[in-house]
Amino acid sequence: MRAFLASSIGVACAAALALPALAPTAAAAATPSAPDLHGSTQSLPLVPLPGLERAGGGAGAQGLPQRDVDPFSLVGVVWDDPDSELQGAVEVRTRATGSDDWSAWQDVETHNFEHAPDPGSPERAAGTVRGSTAPLWVGDSDGVEVRVRPEPAPGAARATAPPLPGGLRLELVDPGEVPETPQPEAPQPGTAQPVTLQPGSPLPGEGENAQPGNPLPGNPLPGNPLPGNAQPGNPLPGNALPGNPQPETPQPGEVEELPGTLPDAALTASLTAESAAASAVNAELAPLGADMITPQTKAETVAEAAPYGVAKPYVGPRPGIVTRKGWGADESLREKQFVYTKSVKAAFVHHTASGNRFTCAQSASVLRSIYRYHVESSGWRDIGYNFAVDKCGNIYEGRAGGVAKAVLGAHTRGFNSNSMGIAVLGTYSSTTPPAAAVQAIAKLTAWKLGLFGMNPKSTTFLTSAGGNKFKLGTQAKLNVISGHRDGFATDCPGARLYGQLPAVRTLSAKLQGR
Known part of the structure; x- marks a missing residue:
């Protein structure tokens, strides 16, 4: 597998990007095979x-x-x-x-x-x-x-x-399989043992009906919801997964690679200093090869967000995020370059409409299948969503290019620029989304929208690229946290999930300190 370069392309030069034709899908064999x-x-x-x-x-x-x-x-x-x-x-x-x-x-x-x-x-x-x-x-x-x-x-x-x-x-x-993460060593006395994200192993809070109903039961998440230990509905711990040690600081001239990639000597030797730096899109967030990006306290997030020019109180703590390596993305499938837009002014909430007949332990398999379907079957450059959320509130990195960056997705026809798409795995037209999933949307939007100075309870304007609800060039006034149906005439994200968005906006703003 090659190391994948990050491009500094923005919207202005995106039109010049030439995408290679995707390989045709394989035909079914006459006799089933392994x-x-x-x-x-x-x-x-x-x-x-x-x-x-x-x-x-x-x-x-x-x-x-x-x-x-x-x-x-x-x-x-x-x-x-x-x-x-x-x-x-x-x-x-x-x-x-x-x-x-x-x-x-x-x-x-x-x-x-x-x-x-x-x-x-x-x-x-x-x-x-x-x-x-x-x-x-x-x-x-x-x-x-x-x-x-x-x-x-x-x-x-x-x-x-x-x-x-x-x-x-x-x-x-x-979906294929994911190589198992090495088993952790026994924890030292007085230390907490982190949870290992293993394919096929149940996750805390797992179940077909993981606390449906009111997304804000009991005490809503406090302003500092992620102090190292896992929170209910967010079982991923504050430390990197065992078996993925912190890398040493690279020496001058060395190349850091994207999480989940393997070294390619020929490509590494050909990289310029500029492209080498660009290839480490998530290096500041996830240890190379790690399965997750660790959560932060609000104070840690505020300090890290300073280069973005974010007003001090108005960014939520960064939640834990399962990386593409963590859910087993085959990086050889996708287009190698990345395309960015200028900002993230809105978040569109979706459901994947893939049914609800899977457990949280199968979420990575579902996500790998959707990724392959988007690329090999639908012909897209990568998975369409920027993030995914499962029933247990786990958050997953979607389209490649850096979770803190304004990556152009393919989730809301007409409004992919200057927005991000968050897909909840499942179908929520007549099924109530679990509380953990709704809270995860609030955590994610409080952090990511905060990095770009957006208030989750406010509205914004996006320019339509053409659709069945807003004509090409229309300046559409939308909620900063919108449902897919707000930008396109569709049932998505399902009536039951759409009905939870007012609560999401309130909690997201609270996590930002508003």
């Missing part, structure tokens, strides 16, 4: 289903009959034109690996048109971007059946249903 430890994607073209049409499924229905496939855990459907919407219903059913048990039919969220790079952006213009449904987590499976039926607009006759978009394909994603 899972790839690094993850994989199977891409299967859909075929006409005339029997479904006769059963009232609508003219032009497509899908796949039951079939055996290589192991996978996440499904989605993609098509050729990213500007075409899939007006219809997508349903899948799957067979658990090693069994004869088939699931019931499950709906796949089709209205994913709003999750995409901005129109006119280099990422959109690269020619790799496809239309796509939301991804659905189904768990370890080796059999699949899918049907896609065109549907008319509400109240219209079935005969008026538009045709399905061209090039429909079923994408089956296997």
Whole structure:
């Protein structure tokens, strides 16, 4: 794996960035094989289903009959034109690996048109971007059946249903595995033992229904919520994970690499001093190769935020953040360069619409699957979200480029510039988000928005790059903490999560000292 360089590109020169075409996804093998430890994607073209049409499924229905496939855990459907919407219903059913048990039919969220790079952006213009449904987590499976039926607009006759978009394909994603973190040595007397983030091991507070309801139960988080030890709903400790020791200070001329990368002697030798410094985007936050960025007290965060010109009281303490290495991102998948915008003036809250049938211990696998789906299946340069949050309140680094920087994402079509996207793993249209997840959004926004001088309880103006709610060039007045639906006509982030945003704004501002 190569070391990945950070580019100092801003919005003004982003248009000149040339993105290479992404490698095509792998076709499914005729005979199921062992899972790839690094993850994989199977891409299967859909075929006409005339029997479904006769059963009232609508003219032009497509899908796949039951079939055996290589192991996978996440499904989605993609098509050729990213500007075409899939007006219809997508349903899948799957067979658990090693069994004869088939699931019931499950709906796949089709209205994913709003999750995409901005129109006119280099990422959109690269020619790799496809239309796509939301991804659905189904768990370890080796059999699949899918049907896609065109549907008319509400109240219209079935005969008026538009045709399905061209090039429909079923994408089956296997998240692969993450190498296990070395076991820690026994703690010294009088010291606290940190929690190790291990794939497959339960996390504190884990569960399908982790304290749903009021996101601010009992005593809300105090102004200094992260004094070294893990807080409820945020099980990651204040110290770096065991097995990832602090690196020595690099000597002059040496190159620091991004967390999660491995050295490449040829590339290292070719780096200039400027590019070498740029390659250490997160070096000041995470030890090289560490699984997490440690939390800070408010005083520590205020001191660190001084170079940003932040008013002393108005930045929240930095929460613990699981790095890309921590959740097992395969850095060979993404575009190597980074693109930044001028500021972070707003945070858009999302849900991934991937269902709720996973535990906190599976969150890293879900995130690896979404990452692979965004890059290999949807054709984006990297995962679209800047951050993700799971049911237990763990915060994850999303799109690469530095968690403290204004990294351009692909989360809110029309408003990706000068904003950040935070996705809560799961579907929250009719399910109440856990309190820990809601509190994590408040912690994250208090810190990140504070670095850029933004008040979580205020409003701001963003210029639309084009969408179905605000036309190109519109100066849209938005809450500094908005739901996805505020910038684009969509259900996202689901009614139940959207209803928690007033409480998020209040707590986020309180954590900033407002």
